[in-house]
Amino acid sequence: xxxxxxxxxxxxxxxxxxxxxxxxxxxxxxxxxxxxxxxxxxxxxxxxxxxxxxxxxxxxxxxxxxxxxxxxxxxxxxxxxxxxxxxxxxxxxxxxxxxxxxxxxxxxxxxxxxxxxxxxxxxxxxxxxxxxxxxxxxxxxxxxxxxxxxxxxxxxxxxxxxxxxxxxxxxxxxxxxxxxxxxxxxxxxxxxxxx
Amino acid sequence: xxxxxxxxxxxxxxxxxxxxxxxxxxxxxxxxxxxxxxxxxxxxxxxxxxxxxxxxxxxxxxxxxxxxxxxxxxxxxxxxxxxxxxxxxxxxxxxxxxxxxxxxxxxxxxxxxxxxxxxxxxxxxxxxxxxxxxxxxxxxxxxxxxxxxxxxxxxxxxxxxxxxxxxxxxxxxxxxxxxxxxxxxxxxxxxxxxx
DNA sequence: TTTAAAAATTGATGCAGGATAAGAAATTAT
DNA sequence: ATAATTTCTTATCCTGCATCAATTTTTAAA
Numbered sequence: 001x002x003x004x005x006x007x008x009x010x011x012x013x014x015x016x017x018x019x020x021x022x023x024x025x026x027x028x029x030x031x032x033x034x035x036x037x038x039x040x041x042x043x044x045x046x047x048x049x050x051x052x053x054x055x056x057x058x059x060x061x062x063x064x065x066x067x068x069x070x071x072x073x074x075x076x077x078x079x080x081x082x083x084x085x086x087x088x089x090x091x092x093x094x095x096x097x098x099x100x101x102x103x104x105x106x107x108x109x110x111x112x113x114x115x116x117x118x119x120x121x122x123x124x125x126x127x128x129x130x131x132x133x134x135x136x137x138x139x140x141x142x143x144x145x146x147x148x149x150x151x152x153x154x155x156x157x158x159x160x161x162x163x164x165x166x167x168x169x170x171x172x173x174x175x176x177x178x179x180x181x182x183x184x185x186x187x188x189x190x191x192x193x194x195x
Numbered sequence: 196x197x198x199x200x201x202x203x204x205x206x207x208x209x210x211x212x213x214x215x216x217x218x219x220x221x222x223x224x225x226x227x228x229x230x231x232x233x234x235x236x237x238x239x240x241x242x243x244x245x246x247x248x249x250x251x252x253x254x255x256x257x258x259x260x261x262x263x264x265x266x267x268x269x270x271x272x273x274x275x276x277x278x279x280x281x282x283x284x285x286x287x288x289x290x291x292x293x294x295x296x297x298x299x300x301x302x303x304x305x306x307x308x309x310x311x312x313x314x315x316x317x318x319x320x321x322x323x324x325x326x327x328x329x330x331x332x333x334x335x336x337x338x339x340x341x342x343x344x345x346x347x348x349x350x351x352x353x354x355x356x357x358x359x360x361x362x363x364x365x366x367x368x369x370x371x372x373x374x375x376x377x378x379x380x381x382x383x384x385x386x387x388x389x390x
Numbered sequence: 391t392t393t394a395a396a397a398a399t400t401g402a403t404g405c406a407g408g409a410t411a412a413g414a415a416a417t418t419a420t
Numbered sequence: 421a422t423a424a425t426t427t428c429t430t431a432t433c434c435t436g437c438a439t440c441a442a443t444t445t446t447t448a449a450a
Contacts, residue, residue, distance in 0.1 A: 065339075067339050135331060137286070140287075
């Protein structure tokens with residue numbers, strides 16, 4: 001079923017009825033493809049947990065061009081922490097790429113659940129650290145790697161997402177145009193063929 | 196004096212003798228310019244807090260080119276969380292750009308101090324969230340902005356660092372060559388002059 | 391099954407920023 | 421002060437990716 005409750009249970013060895021209560025009291029919403037969970041300029045109120053489906057977080061620049069910061073498939077969290085935590089208007093959009101089922105977690109949820117079960121803080125910490133390392137490695141990749149190298153590591157890291165989104169969005173995530181990605185793939189295919 | 200103790204006191208409204216004990220038991224080290232605090236391939240053991248001086252965190256690619264992930268001046272934390280938290284060999288170097296005084300915080304320090312003063316968790320959380328938003332915005336900037344735009348926001352965001360490091364390092368942080376940065380600055384200067 | 395719409399490819403051309411090299415300016419050491 | 425390094429600039433040429441425009445292919449709708 002892939003629920004938030006199951007996910008938490010799988011990540012925590014302890015469990016309690018009070019925790020179940022808290023989790024079941026969370027808002028779960030059914031989202032249609034192309035629906036927004038957050039818009040640029042709004043203040044974000046939630047951390048989103050994806051039970052089913054796929055979301056994207058992205059910005060839109062002055063020329064109207066989209067830049068994808070992250071994809072969030074099943075079992076992932078997305079949030080604009082700048083907006084949520086620091087109460088600023090968001091710079092980003094969060095939108096469904098497929099019909100999705102999403103749990104909305106208020107900022108206070110973390111504290112509440114941590115009170116009930118202290119080991120949850122440890123999980124929260126692991127998630128934050130994991131998030132940071134991904135962002136850091138992505139920055140490093142944008143600084144160091146060519147478009148082709150970035151594409152190859154995307155394929156390695158997110159083979160599943162590759163199959164679920166149009167190539168133009170992969171291109172946007174990689175920081176190149178769809179045309180360039182098409183050429184990168186062509187080159188790779190040709191080189192693979194010629195040996 | 197700019198000590199870690201003072202920094203914590205300024206960020207937390209509570210304080211206790213036990214906390215002072217913990218903080219004073221931390222390892223503080225005097226680092227010379229160009230000394231390493233972490234090398235690629237090593238496992239990182241500490242979060243570093245800069246009391247005095249300036250550090251850089253960077254990677255070195257196959258061609259031997261440096262890519263700066265962050266600068267850490269006074270009152271900043273740097274850590275390779277991937278290595279520290281997940282016990283993996285680090286992908287990055289951390290090195291002093293000036294003679295520095297650095298506090299070494301073991302991973303367990305956070306937990307220990309949190310036990311003594313629960314409000315520390317709140318501070319830790321704020322720091323992590325702040326770190327995440329910076330990384331996120333930097334990714335967005337690398338995806339969306341031209342070299343010139345990135346330079347301008349660097350100047351806005353880190354005017355102090357600009358004056359403390361050679362331009363080549365700013366270029367490395369921005370993801371361009373020193374030559375390109377020199378041209379960007381020339382163009383800006385000319386345009387400013389002509390109006 | 392045909393038609394329309396969306397996504398991906400391909401080609402032609404342009405440009406931002408890279409590579410290389412050489413000299414000027416600024417620091418640091420002697 | 422002078423020499424030796426390091427840093428910064430400038431010029432030329434080059435390349436990776438962008439832009440624009442036209443097809444082709446795939447997917448979805450009628």
